[in-house]
Every structure is written in C-alpha cells, then in structure tokens.
Amino acid sequence: MAPSDASDTPTAIGNETDSKGRLLTSDGRPLRAALQRANRRRKLTALGLVAPLLAFILIFFAYPIVQMMWRSVDNPAVVEALPRTLAALEEWDGNDLPGEEVYRALYEDMLADEELPRAEQKMGPLAVRLNYEISAARSAIVRTARNVDEMEAPYKEAFLDAHRLWNDPTIWRIIEREGRPLTASYYVAAVDREYNAEGEIVQAPENRQIYVALFGRTFMMSVVITFMTFALGFPIAYYLSTLPMSKANLLMIAVLLPFWTSLLVRTSAWIVLLQGQGVINDMLVALGVIDDENRLTMIYNQTGTIIAMTHILLPFMVLPLYSVMKTIPPSYTRAAKSLGATPWTAFRRVYFPQTLPGIAAGGVLVFIISIGYYITPALVGGQDGRMISNEIARHIQSSLNWGLAAALGTMLLVSVLILYWLFNKLVGTDSLKFG
Amino acid sequence: MSASDKRDGFVVFDKVQKSYDGETLVVKDLNLSVAKGEFLTMLGPSGSGKTTCLMMLAGFETATNGEILLDGKPINSVPPHKRGIGMVFQNYALFPHMSVGENLSFPLEVRGMAKSDREVKIKRALDMVQMGNFINRRPAQLSGGQQQRIALARALVFEPELVLMDEPLGALDKQLREHMQFEITRLAHELGITTVYVTHDQTEALTMSDNVAVFDDGRIQQLDPPDKLYEEPRNSFVAQFIGENNTLDGVVKEITGDECVVQLDSGDLIDAQPVNVSKVGERTRVSIRPERVEANKERLKEGAHTIKAQVLEFIYMGDVFRTRLKVAGNENFIMKTRNAPDQVRHKPGDMIEIGWLPKDCRALDHD
Structure with a gap:
C-alpha cells in the first residue's frame, strides 16, 4: 500500500501502485475498480433505454425469423404418425413392395391413432405432408385410415385393396425418406428439383419449374x-x-x-x-x-x-x-x-x-x-x-x-x-x- | 485615373455593376485596375460587395453591367474554366475523395498534360509550400494550416498569372494566420503573380498588400497603399474601419489652405487638416489616431495643439498603455502610449493635458 501521506507530494499522485503493479486511486482503491464503479450507472442507464426495444425485436422479429427457418427443415409428421411403420421399414430393401410386417405396423399405427382424442390425431398432418411429395397421398391415407378398424390379416392385401397407392413402392420410399425429424425436401422443391424413383435429386419437369x-x-x-x-x-x-x-x-x-x-x-x-x-x-x-x-x-x-x-x-x-x-x-x-x-x-x-x-x-x-x-x-x-x-x-x-x-x-x-x-x-x- | 490608364492594368473593372434582384445594386459603378504582379486586397465589412467582385472576376457571377478585362481582353462571356485563374477558397475546397497528389494533378490532367510533366510540376508546387512529404495523404488527414498550403499549391500548380483568394486564412488560428500571411506574400512576389485577395481582416490587408481597396456599400471608398490608407484616410468610413480612431464632432470655422479651425460641439477650438470639408459652417468629424495623442509635455512636438482631458480608465497592455479619456465631451477618447521608462501611468480621475499635431488631426465628412 502507498503511504498515507503520498498525496502531499505532487509527483506521487496517480503513480501509486499496489503489490501487483496496478494503479491505485488517491484513497488506495484499485483504479480500474473505481472506474468500473463510476461507469456502472451509465451502463445501466444505457441498458434501460435499449431494453424495451430489444425485447420487442427479440419477441416479434428475431423469434419469428428463427421459427420460420426452423419450419423450413422441421419434419415431424411422419415420425410422429408412423413410429412402428418406420421401425419395420428399416429391414426393407427399398426396391419391391415391403413385406407383411410393414403393412401390419402401418395398421397398428393407424389403429393407435384412431384411439387418440381427435385433436391429437396424427393422420391428418401426415396426409397433408405426404401429399406435398406425391399427389394421391392425401386420399390414400384419409380413406384407409377411416376404415382401418375393419381390416383383417393379412394386412398387405387389405391395404392393397383399400387404395392403389399402397401398391406403389414410391409411397414407401417417400415414407422412409421423410421418416426423419429434419428434411431437405422443401429446399429441394424450392430450387425446382425433386426426388426421382431412385431417391436421387433431379430437375423437376419443365411445367413445374417456377x-x-x-x-x-x-x-x-x-x-x-x-x-x-x-x-x-x-x-x-x-x-x-x-x-x-x-x-x-x-x-x-x-x-x-x-x-x-x-x-x-x-x-x-x-x-x-x-x-x-x-x-x-x-x-x-x-x-x-x-x-x-x-x-x-x-x-x-x-x-x-x-x-x-x-x-x-x-x-x-x-x-x-x-x-x-x-x-x-x-x-x-x-x-x-x-x-x-x-x-x-x-x-x-x-x-x-x-x-x-x-x-x-x-x-x-x-x-x-x-x-x-x-x-x-x-x-x-x-x-x-x-x-x-x-x-x-x-x-x-x-x-x-x-x-x-x-x-x-x-x-x-x-x-x-x-x-x-x-x-x-x-x-x-x-x-x-x-x- | 484616365481611361487609357485603366486599360493598361492586367485586371480591369470598368464601370461594373451587379444586382441580384434587379432592385438593389450590390456593386455600384466599380472601377479598378490591378497592375501585373500587384498584390491587391479587397477589404470591407461583410455585405460590402467585395466577394461579389471576386466571384465576377472568377466567372461564378456575371456582371449585370460594365466590363471586366483580363490582360486587355473582355472576359464577361468567358466561362470560369477557360479563364485560367487560380483560386483559393475560404474552406479550401480540397477534393475529399482525392489524395493531395491527385488534387494537385487535377488541374494539370484537365489540361491534358503528360504524366511525367505532371509529376515534375506537382513536386515543385508541393516543395514550394514545404509539403513535399504529404503527397499521398488525404485532405482529411491534414491540419487546417496544411490544407491551406495544399489549396495554395493547387491554385498555383498550373502556373496561372492571376490568383484569387477568398478569405483564405479565416479558419486558422492567429499564429498560423500570421505565418501564412508571410508565406503567401513571399510566394506571390517570388513567382511574380498578380493576386487579388479578399478579406475583412484589416491587419491582413495592411501587412500583405501592395494596394488595398476598401469596400463599403458596393463602392470602393479608398484605394491606396497600406501606409497611406492608414495615415491618410479619405473619409470617415475608412478612418473608422482601418485601425483604431478617435472622433470629435464639430463645425468648420475657418479654412486656410491645408489648415482649418474646427469648433467642437463642446465649444473648444482645434486646428485640423481639412480632408473632405470644403466650406466654413460645414459639419465635420475630426479623426485622431490614439497613438498620435501624447500626454507627456516633454514629448510633445512643437506646434502641437493641446486640450484638457479627464482620465477615466487606465489599461496596462504590456507594450503599450491604453488610457480612456473624456475629451471635449467624448468619453471614449483613447490614448495609446508606449511603455517607456519616462512614460506616466495615469490614474482614473486625473485631470491632464493632452496634445497632438494638427496634421494628425483630420477633418472628415460627417455622416
């Protein structure tokens, strides 16, 4: 510590340092701390002035933009609606129609959905989501789901009877592809591309390039x-x-x-x-x-x-x-x-x-x-x-x-x-x- | 000055008038002739028409009537860029997006000069104002005085025969201003260029010029070399405008040749030199410079006129004393005396006797 009479000698003022070599004020506090204390009030005032607008922008501008960006990749419909089907599809070779166990899983998913309260049912969103990828998907899902409780084994045949789309490997490839929580398919569509039968990204037909x-x-x-x-x-x-x-x-x-x-x-x-x-x-x-x-x-x-x-x-x-x-x-x-x-x-x-x-x-x-x-x-x-x-x-x-x-x-x-x-x-x- | 004299000047204003609104004249019947190599200053209060005259000469304003001649040729219809006149502006007007070198290069480029010639000239111009090391700086990186030098170099780099300066030192502090006054006059004389300089600062006008034209109310009130202007003002305006001045009002009682007697309003009779009074009975304003007033009897020259005065205030200014007196009813009569060992320091309330030579006491017009 500097001697208490240091302030009497003009040369010592401002040159007092503590043991670590930090500058001290005339009453012996570290200069840096004193400066921070002096500035704190100013900083608080500045923050107070900015805070309302900042909060407004965060809530009504930044948050919706983040939401929007999230929505462009968010893909919950298939994952939530068809957990059993997706599990069963893991065994599928991806070429021909899947086997009976997949159709049974689909039956179980649909049946389970029936029993949920109407507001929580997942088949509606699923139908809409799949319809973006293939245009007959909405009617296939809605019509099949309506009669699912009357279905009996073997489920494969029952599904093939219910709607012709279940006879098309394409719908299964789409379900498998979109059966992940995140998707790139919106961006694929936004640049006039689409997935072909093999799941590759190709140019969309000319009449759909916008x-x-x-x-x-x-x-x-x-x-x-x-x-x-x-x-x-x-x-x-x-x-x-x-x-x-x-x-x-x-x-x-x-x-x-x-x-x-x-x-x-x-x-x-x-x-x-x-x-x-x-x-x-x-x-x-x-x-x-x-x-x-x-x-x-x-x-x-x-x-x-x-x-x-x-x-x-x-x-x-x-x-x-x-x-x-x-x-x-x-x-x-x-x-x-x-x-x-x-x-x-x-x-x-x-x-x-x-x-x-x-x-x-x-x-x-x-x-x-x-x-x-x-x-x-x-x-x-x-x-x-x-x-x-x-x-x-x-x-x-x-x-x-x-x-x-x-x-x-x-x-x-x-x-x-x-x-x-x-x-x-x-x-x-x-x-x-x-x- | 006869008509043939006028035409001999390098720059000639011949019966020039200027009006902006068609109702009032800003410049009234201006006749002025500037010789080659002369440094002429237009001095006057703001609104006196001096800047308008400069702008007409530069080509940014057109004369409403009359003719301006440059080197014998009328230039009224010549656009500014073809006049070849260098100009230094009040705010320097250095192009902010160009470096110092590019600023100086500009007038040479627009004249189509080759790059190698340009470089030589730019270097010479910058050396001339001792700014050779600043060629790559931007104007914003220079101090006011440095910008002033660059503006000067830019106005001179294309070697014009005539340079106009519009209050170029107005923005500088006192010390720098005095230094630049010296620099500008030195350069002007070394290069032999004709300079027309506009200012409202009388010190600047007196120290720099060969001739000073005092403007007021759109007219030249007096055109003379600085010493003559100061010591022999031709009318009350010039006497008041240039330097400090004591005035006493009165009536002319007697005129004999180059002497006259004036009866002041207080009743005192004083001797004076008639300047623009012509007949007995005319109202006049007598003008005496403060430094020509003396209170020390031993220092008074023979033939001096003396008068009683009361000391109101004594101000010590170092090199001089400034004593405010009440003389013949005027309470703002100033006496300036040099701080010499034998000089008296008066106290307020002292009654003293002061005096001056009649030739320093000029009877002027009373407005």
Missing part, C-alpha cells in the same frame, strides 16, 4: 427498379440540395407523397392511368403514336409492377441522396471549374464521386425493399409481374405448405444477407449515409 425463374425475375426487376429510382431520383435530389431550405421542404413533401397516400387510392389511380382503355393509352392513340388495335399493356404485367414500385420506392432513393448532396458545398464544383475543368468534368470527377455514399445507401435500401416487396406486385403485377414474395404468400395463405414458404423465405433472407455482405466488402457499410 421458383428459380421467379427468383431470377425478382432480382432482375429489383435491379431495374433500383436503377429507375436512381435515374429519376438523382436529378431531383440534386435540385433539392441547391434550393433554400423552405423551398426544398415543400418539394420534399411532393417527393414523400407516395408515403402518405393510401395504397388502394394509388392502385386505382394506376389502373385508371395504365389500363388498356386508360388515360395514357387514350392519349397515345389520340396523338397517333400508336394504333387503336395496338394499345400498350402497362398494367397486370411486369411493366405495371416496375412503374408502381419505382413510384413507391423513389423516396428511399431521394432521401439518402439529398442528405449526402446537402453536405457537399458548392465550392467543390467551383474549385474544379476554376482549376480548368469543364462543367461535365467537374460533375463527373468531383461532384459525383462524393455522392457515392448516398447512391450506395439508396441503392441498397431500394433493392432490399423491392426484393421482398409483396403488396404492389400482388395488386398490379398480374401473372408475369409477380415476385417471389407473392409465391411465399400463396404457400402461407392458400396452399398451406408452410415448409416450402419457409424455405423460400429463408433463401430470400440469405440472399439479401449475402448481397449485404458483398456490398460491405466492396463499398464498406461505414460509408453508407441514410440521412
């Missing part, structure tokens, strides 16, 4: 929309940044109007404008630009989606651009001109490079939002203006194939994360300026 093309189209449309918002937003952001505050605010309101207009009002406006007998077509015909027979199709297709989404997402491009341009003093361009650069060179080499953080931020925002956009393509997209989120929504709402929806959603999420990572590698997120 998702890869849809992903491609979603990306392509997002790129087009991002570029369109940039092409339309850059000049207006530049103009706004040169105006005095009061005028800039007024014009900014015009830019932000899409945010404040009801989606349905906007959509009906687009329909009025863009449809075959709509304002734009009528005008073009009246001006003689197009024939009456060759009216343009601008809605319920890709064009409609791109036009509408460009309009909606424009503010996400304009705001970051504006906030960056606002900070670039006009003296830079002036300096470039005084140094002999033409106005174009001054723009290209001095002004434009300084707007890159804004372009990057706006581009990332618009691209990420548009890649997952749902409502506008659903309303004005028609068939070929649909995007991947519409397909995800369809699987959640109507086909009820949540596993596939989760697989598609996870792929979307991962691709956005990869893009963000790439962006970070190439541009650096610290250069982003959102406003």
